[in-house]
Amino acid sequence: MAFTTKSTIASFGGKLFKLSHPSTTTTTPMAVNLYLPPQALSPTNPQRVPLLVYLSGLTCSPENCSEKGFLQARASQLGLAILYPDTSPRGLDLPGEASSWDFGLAAGFYVDATTEPWSKGYKMESYIVKELLDTVFGDAEYGKYLDREKGVAITGHSMGGHGALTLYLKYPGLFKSVSAFAPISNPVNCPWGQKAFKGYLGEDQEEWKKHDATELVRGWKGGDLKALVDVGLADGFYKQGQLLPENLEKAAKEAGVEGLTVRYHEDYDHSYYFISTFSADHVDHAAKHLGLL
Numbered sequence: 614m615a616f617t618t619k620s621t622i623a624s625f626g627g628k629l630f631k632l633s634h635p636s637t638t639t640t641t642p643m644a645v646n647l648y649l650p651p652q653a654l655s656p657t658n659p660q661r662v663p664l665l666v667y668l669s670g671l672t673c674s675p676e677n678c679s680e681k682g683f684l685q686a687r688a689s690q691l692g693l694a695i696l697y698p699d700t701s702p703r704g705l706d707l708p709g710e711a712s713s714w715d716f717g718l719a720a721g722f723y724v725d726a727t728t729e730p731w732s733k734g735y736k737m738e739s740y741i742v743k744e745l746l747d748t749v750f751g752d753a754e755y756g757k758y759l760d761r762e763k764g765v766a767i768t769g770h771s772m773g774g775h776g777a778l779t780l781y782l783k784y785p786g787l788f789k790s791v792s793a794f795a796p797i798s799n800p801v802n803c804p805w806g807q808k809a810f811k812g813y814l815g816e817d818q819e820e821w822k823k824h825d826a827t828e829l830v831r832g833w834k835g836g837d838l839k840a841l842v843d844v845g846l847a848d849g850f851y852k853q854g855q856l857l858p859e860n861l862e863k864a865a866k867e868a869g870v871e872g873l874t875v876r877y878h879e880d881y882d883h884s885y886y887f888i889s890t891f892s893a894d895h896v897d898h899a900a901k902h903l904g905l906l
């Protein structure tokens with residue numbers, strides 16, 4: 614079903630469209646921001662552009678990164694659209710949904726919940742992969758600016774980094790490349806992941822492993838991973854052991870998987886000062902694999 618355009622905001626020569634659409638997967642309206650670069654919107658020589666999907670972290674809506682991640686700055690130069698989905702359904706009004714910041718609302722973890730009551734609509738994996746992409750590319754108003762043939766890349770931050778890595782690994786070929794800022798890289802072994810997976814997937818830890826980038830990379834058969842990961846060494850969540858990027862690196866190495874670059878940056882934290890510092894590199898990484906560089 615079509616998008617409702619809530620507002621249109623000029624950004625780096627292109628436009629950010631704040632959209633909403635009814636989702637059959639989550640059974641709720643879903644907010645999503647779409648950035649179209651100037652190349653797509655040119656009145657004289659419009660070009661259909663490829664798409665980068667950015668998955669946000671805990672507590673976020675589509676707004677946080679659109680406002681302060683600065684991905685649009687580089688995407689506008691290269692001719693890349695960016696899609697910022699929300700982080701959970703909103704409006705289901707499930708018991709306990711809003712009682713913690715790292716589970717429930719704004720903490721959907723990009724999995725399809727199998728436990729009650731979450732299985733009613735907390736299906737962010739299917740929402741992104743099966744519904745949202747088809748909806749955007751097929752949309753009468755916005756789809757005409759996009760070129761699915763040119764491809765889709767994925768990136769994300771923290772919980773969204775986990776989402777980007779796992780969706781990339783679970784759906785080989787759907788995305789041309791992956792990158793992540795401070796991703797939760799081994800959720801089965803960190804408190805955030807254990808809480809979310811127990812809540813959404815139940816007690817069976819073998820099920821959890823199907824949604825863990827470190828576990829998934831061991832079975833990767835897709836060749837060069839085309840993955841870029843950045844982590845700040847002053848990130849409090851990294852220091853607490855919530856991110857565990859070393860485990861992902863070790864698993865890839867043991868499995869002989871090539872093409873994973875993990876960069877550790879002195880002094881950088883978990884915030885948008887970190888994301889905005891390195892966002893051009895992530896856009897370039899996607900652009901390279903989408904044939905724009």
Ligand SMILES: N[C@@H](CCC(=O)N[C@@H](CS)C(=O)NCC(=O)O)C(=O)O
Binds near residue numbers: 714883885
């Ligand atoms: N509870 C804190 C920590 C959660 C946190 O750092 N979330 C990151 C993603 S994991 C974020 O982007 N927060 C929103 C922001 O900084 O704009 C918060 O509400 O911000």
